[in-house]
Every structure is written in structure tokens, then in C-alpha cells.
Amino acid sequence: xxxxxxxxxxxxxxxxxxxxxxxxxxxxxxxxxxxxxGLIGPNGAGKTTVFNMLTKVYxxxxxxxxxxxxxxxxxNVVEMNHAGIARTFQNIRLFSGLSVADxxxxxxxxxxxxxxxxxxxxxxxxxxxxxxxxxxTKALLEIFxxxxxxxxxxxNLPYGAQRRLEIARALASQxxxxxxxxPAAGMNPQETEELMSMIRLVRDRFETSILLIxxxxxxxxGICERITVLNYGMMLAQxxxxxxxxxxxVIKAYLGE
Amino acid sequence: MKKKIGLPAFLTDRKxxxxxxxxxxxxxxxxxxxxxMNTGSLSSLFTSLLVPVCCYIVAAIGLNLNVGISxxxxxxxxxFMSVGAFTAVCLSGSLAQTIPSPVIRLxxxxxxxxxxxxxxxxxxxxxxxxxxGDYLAIVTLAFGQIVKSLITNTFFGIDDAGFHFSFVENKxxxxxxxxxxxxxxxxxxxxxxxxxxxxxxxxxxxxxLVVFHLIYSRSGRAIMAARDNRIxxxxxxxxxxxxxxxxxxxxxxxxxxxxxxxxxxxSTLVPAKFDFNTSILLLVYVVLGGLGNMTGTIIATxxxxxxxxxxxxxxxxxxxxxxxxxxxxxxxxxxxxxxxxLQRIRRKVRGKTNG
Numbered sequence: 187x188x189x190x191x192x193x194x195x196x197x198x199x200x201x202x203x204x205x206x207x208x209x210x211x212x213x214x215x216x217x218x219x220x221x222x223x224g225l226i227g228p229n230g231a232g233k234t235t236v237f238n239m240l241t242k243v244y245x246x247x248x249x250x251x252x253x254x255x256x257x258x259x260x261x262n263v264v265e266m267n268h269a270g271i272a273r274t275f276q277n278i279r280l281f282s283g284l285s286v287a288d289x290x291x292x293x294x295x296x297x298x299x300x301x302x303x304x305x306x307x308x309x310x311x312x313x314x315x316x317x318x319x320x321x322x323t324k325a326l327l328e329i330f331x332x333x334x335x336x337x338x339x340x341x342n343l344p345y346g347a348q349r350r351l352e353i354a355r356a357l358a359s360q361x362x363x364x365x366x367x368x369p370a371a372g373m374n375p376q377e378t379e380e381l382m383s384m385i386r387l388v389r390d391r392f393e394t395s396i397l398l399i400x401x402x403x404x405x406x407x408g409i410c411e412r413i414t415v416l417n418y419g420m421m422l423a424q425x426x427x428x429x430x431x432x433x434x435x436v437i438k439a440y441l442g443e
Numbered sequence: 444m445k446k447k448i449g450l451p452a453f454l455t456d457r458k459x460x461x462x463x464x465x466x467x468x469x470x471x472x473x474x475x476x477x478x479x480m481n482t483g484s485l486s487s488l489f490t491s492l493l494v495p496v497c498c499y500i501v502a503a504i505g506l507n508l509n510v511g512i513s514x515x516x517x518x519x520x521x522x523f524m525s526v527g528a529f530t531a532v533c534l535s536g537s538l539a540q541t542i543p544s545p546v547i548r549l550x551x552x553x554x555x556x557x558x559x560x561x562x563x564x565x566x567x568x569x570x571x572x573x574x575x576g577d578y579l580a581i582v583t584l585a586f587g588q589i590v591k592s593l594i595t596n597t598f599f600g601i602d603d604a605g606f607h608f609s610f611v612e613n614k615x616x617x618x619x620x621x622x623x624x625x626x627x628x629x630x631x632x633x634x635x636x637x638x639x640x641x642x643x644x645x646x647x648x649x650x651x652l653v654v655f656h657l658i659y660s661r662s663g664r665a666i667m668a669a670r671d672n673r674i675x676x677x678x679x680x681x682x683x684x685x686x687x688x689x690x691x692x693x694x695x696x697x698x699x700x701x702x703x704x705x706x707x708x709x710s711t712l713v714p715a716k717f718d719f720n721t722s723i724l725l726l727v728y729v730v731l732g733g734l735g736n737m738t739g740t741i742i743a744t745x746x747x748x749x750x751x752x753x754x755x756x757x758x759x760x761x762x763x764x765x766x767x768x769x770x771x772x773x774x775x776x777x778x779x780x781x782x783x784x785l786q787r788i789r790r791k792v793r794g795k796t797n798g
Contacts, residue, residue: 241678267680279675281668292668295661296680302689305660306653312660319661359679 191218200249210419224410232419233399272361274352282341293358366398497643498705503728505697511734513690514670516580519587525717527556527699528706532631536624545637560699568691594714599625630713638708
């Protein structure tokens with residue numbers, strides 16, 4: 187639909203079976219450069235499964251995933267991150283034993299590398315690289331309002347701050363595509379409002395496309411440029427927020443007959 | 444954020460404080476013991492324990508990296524000590540004529556012991572680190588036994604014609620003047636005792652430096668991230684296997700160096716010395732000292748090595764009392780009231796130094 191922009195992610199006829207159960211089938215979608223796309227659907231529709239396939243936590247049974255024009259069939263989870271896909275998790279997965287700052291620093295693992303020997307012998311490049319990591323971490327914490335908490339343990343943060351920290355950590359790996367799994371879950375309306383502006387800011391400032399799963403329709407309709415609706419693992423509809431809101435199929439899936 | 448002025452970073456920064464404490468503790472202990480040795484107020488029993496304690500500390504620090512920081516329950520640390528010990532003993536024995544200086548021979552042997560143990564660690568790590576949790580623990584235990592059996596059945600000698608090596612006793616026939624370096628279940632005999640306490644202390648300091656430098660770096664963060672949440676760690680681009688392998692190899696490398704120092708401290712050394720019990724003992728030091736807490740590990744090792752010796756006068760009841768003390772310490776350190784009390788004291792002390 188959008189010819190001016192290049193696709194970052196192209197998914198074709200994606201499907202996965204668990205034993206005899208088909209969790210996702212025949213899903214095709216694209217995410218273009220700099221776009222915010224929503225992935226919605228009733229509970230159990232297979233949204234998180236799609237995320238797990240995109241990041242190769244699950245290997246898809248059928249179909250292809252092309253990222254930045256490259257086929258990703260042979261890539262594993264770690265290589266997908268190095269290729270430029272970062273994500274957050276529905277049930278927050280922080281490194282609970284690490285400080286807030288160190289959680290973000292782990293995100294730079296693949297981007298600002300140096301060898302363990304450099305660290306053990308404290309070579310000059312250790313100090314140089316650590317300084318770079320330090321500065322970039324500080325900047326990220328500042329943006330997400332976590333500077334005050336930098337030295338605290340990640341597990342001691344309040345819920346909303348943990349969600350923000352997950353996004354900060356994901357952004358540290360400088361992704362071209364950011365996958366957000368229910369970023370507004372458990373947030374109050376005011377926090378959700380802040381989150382919406384934060385997501386727009388992330389897109390503009392970090393030059394990344396965003397694909398997000400969310401149940402909060404206000405957020406989805408408010409910031410997504412296009413929306414894909416899943417139901418029972420099948421694609422139900424695709425289009426702009428206005429088209430989706432007017433789609434009778436979607437209304438039926440959400441409200442029942 | 445408040446900026447603290449006056450004190451240097453290694454005293455104020457939370458990250459460096461544990462490092463400074465460990466170093467201060469070791470150096471303080473060393474100075475005290477040296478003074479006691481020179482004034483003759485240390486009994487011969489205690490003097491003979493100094494080097495072994497250093498060895499156990501180094502091996503336990505390595506194990507703490509594996510168990511506390513990396514979160515893998517390793518029940519085979521003693522086998523890496525064993526590999527290091529017998530490598531060092533063999534090397535030192537074969538170089539006795541070529542390099543007369545014991546100091547150079549000791550350093551070479553320590554490096555060789557550490558290196559060979561690290562290679563063993565990498566080899567054993569390939570199958571072991573594909574497993575998790577209890578399975579990993581059981582397999583490290585099994586490899587510990589395998590290595591012990593291997594060394595128990597190794598016969599290794601040197602004579603003018605070169606090295607002789609066999610897994611069957613009668614096969615090694617040495618020319619007159621040859622020397623049996625490794626004699627199967629009898630182990631190594633007639634080793635020149637070239638270890639000393641100062642080397643032990645230096646080894647502890649080096650191993651602390653290695654472990655702390657590793658922890659506060661990209662690799663250390665990756666090791667702890669992989670421990671805390673495997674899936675999230677992979678999602679930020681951390682290769683779990685490589686990370687676990689790194690901590691496993693460094694841990695076995697330190698155990699190898701410790702073993703080398705240990706082996707060169709005794710004229711006879713049997714392979715049975717480094718059995719399952721030794722592995723468990725090292726694990727007890729680590730758990731009692733606190734997972735990830737290096738100073739704690741050092742204190743626990745010193746106390747638990749000395750305790751049975753101090754209780755020698757109790758004779759038959761010695762191990763009974765040892766066990767009771769062990770249980771009491773475990774209960775006390777895990778007691779909520781005691782913990783909060785300790786924390787309060789710590790906060791007070793810290794408040795004074797900062798304010």
C-alpha cells in the first residue's frame with residue numbers, strides 16, 4: 187500500500203503447529219520503515235506466538251519471514267537480535283539481580299562488544315567502550331525517567347517503571363524493529379497516555395519501526411497507523427484504525443454475535 | 444543525584460566496595476600471619492595449613508563464579524583441581540634438572556596447571572552446559588568421577604629416552620635413572636615441595652582480580668543476565684552457551700591453578716584426594732560464604748578448614764561438633780531477625796563513613 191517506503195518486515199503465509207494444533211496459520215503482513223503497526227485480537231488468538239516466531243523463540247512450521255530484505259530462516263534468537271529485532275515481554279522479563287542501569291547495559295551486548303580478556307586485563311579499550319556504554323545508558327535512562335533509579339535493583343521498581351525499563355533495554359540494542367507485547371498492561375489511564383507519547387517519541391528519536399500487541403483500544407487506535415487483527419490464529423482483517431473499527435467481522439469477533 | 448566528594452571511587456562506589464573489602468581482607472590476613480610466623484607464635488600445625496587454605500580459597504572463588512554469578516550448580520570442581528595438581532607435579536618433576544630455580548618452576552607449573560584445567564573445563568563444558576539445573580549438577584558430578592578414575596589409572600614416567608605413558612601398570616618400563624611421575628592409584632610421590640604461602644596469597648589476589656574484573660564488564664553482565672532470565676538474555680543478543688562456557692572455563696582455570704599450588708605443597712599426592720567430598724566441601728564454602736560474595740567465601744573457607752583442626756582435642760566428637768556448628772551457621776545466616784540486625788549495623792556503619 188505504501189510505495190514511498192521500504193518494508194522492514196515482510197511476513198508471508200506464516201504458520202506454526204504445536205503437535206496437532208495449528209496455533210497460527212497463513213499470516214501475511216508487512217511493517218514499513220518508521221511505521222507503528224498494531225497486532226490485536228481476542229485472548230488466545232496467537233498474537234504472542236507471532237512475536238515468538240518473529241524473534242525465533244519458536245521456529246515457524248510454514249511461511250517466510252524477511253527482515254530488511256533478508257530471509258531469516260536460518261537465524262536463531264540471538265542472531266535475530268543482532269539483525270535488528272528487539273522485543274519486550276507480556277510477563278515482564280527483567281534481570282532481577284542486576285541494577286536498573288546494568289539491565290540497560292546488557293542491551294548493548296551485541297552493539298558495543300569487547301572480549302572478556304579485554305575486561306580481565308582492563309585494556310584501554312575496556313575503559314573506552316565502558317564509557318560509551320555508560321553514556322548511552324544514562325541517555326536512555328533519562329528519556330524513560332529512570333535516572334533516579336539507576337543503581338536500584340530492577341526487581342524493586344514499581345510495575346510501570348519495569349515496563350519502561352524493558353523498552354529502554356530493548357532500545358539499547360538499536361533495533362530497526364521494536365516488538366512491544368502489551369506495553370500498557372496494568373497501567374492506569376494517565377500512565378497509558380504517557381506511554382502513547384513515549385512510543386511516538388521512540389519511533390521518531392530511535393528511527394525504529396514498531397509492532398505492538400495491545401488490548402487497550404484507545405492506545406491502539408490512537409497511535410497505530412495500521413492494524414492487523416488475528417482471531418483463532420488466522421488473519422481476520424488488516425487496515426487503518428478507521429477501517430478496522432468499521433469492519434463487521436472484527437466487531438463480531440470482539441463482541442460475539 | 445548527590446555527588447560525593449572526598450573519598451576515592453573505590454571506597455564510595457557500590458561496585459568497587461566489595462572488591463576493596465576482599466582485597467583489604469586478604470592483605471590484612473597476610474600481614475598478620477607473616478608477623479605471627481616471624482615471631483614464632485604460629486604452631487607448626489597452622490603453618491602447614493596455610494598453603495592448603497589458600498588453595499581452597501582460590502578454588503572456592505572460582506566455584507563461586509560458577510555457582511553464585513553464573514547460577515550453575517557445579518559438583519565437579521575438585522576434578523579440575525586434580526587436573527591442575529597432577530599437571531603441575533608432572534611438569535615440575537620433569538623440569539627438575541633443566542630449570543633448577545624453584546620459583547620459575549613453580550610459576551611455570553601454576554600456569555600449566557591452570558591452562559590444562561581450562562582445556563578440560565572447555566571439553567567437559569561442551570556436553571555439560573547444554574543441560575540445566577539438576578541435570579547439569581549430576582553430569583558435573585559424573586565427570587568429576589570420570590576424571591578421578593582416569594588419573595587413578597594413569598602411569599607416567601620420564602627417563603633419558605623421554606616420556607613414558609600408559610593406562611596399564613606394567614607397560615611403563617623406565618631405564619635406570621628414570622623417574623615415575625604418576626603412579627596410578629599411588630599418585631605422585633617424591634615431589635619437590637616448592638609451594639609457599641606468599642605465592643598462595645598472590646594467587647588469591649589474582650583470582651579475585653580476574654573474577655571482579657570479569658563481573659564488572661560486558662561479559663559479567665551477560666553471565667548474570669543469562670542466570671536471571673534466559674529468554675530475555677537471548678532476546679538482547681546474549682549467546683547463552685558462550686556466556687556459560689566463559690564462566691565455566693575461568694572457574695576451572697582457577698581451580699587448576701589452586702590444584703597446582705596444592706600438589707606442589709606435598710611430597711606425595713594421591714588422586715583420591717580430589718574426590719566427590721572435596722567438591723562438596725568447596726560447594727559448602729561457597730554456599731556458606733554467600734552466593735556471589737567473594738569475601739564471604741574467603742571467610743567461610745578459612746573458618747571451615749581451621750575448625751576441624753581446632754576441634755582436634757575433642758577427638759571422637761570432632762566431626763559431630765563440626766556438623767552442628769555448620770548447621771547453626773546456616774540457620775543463623777538465614778534467620779530473618781539476625782539478617783535485619785546485621786543490615787541495621789551495616790547501614791549505621793555506612794552512614795557514619797558517608798556522613
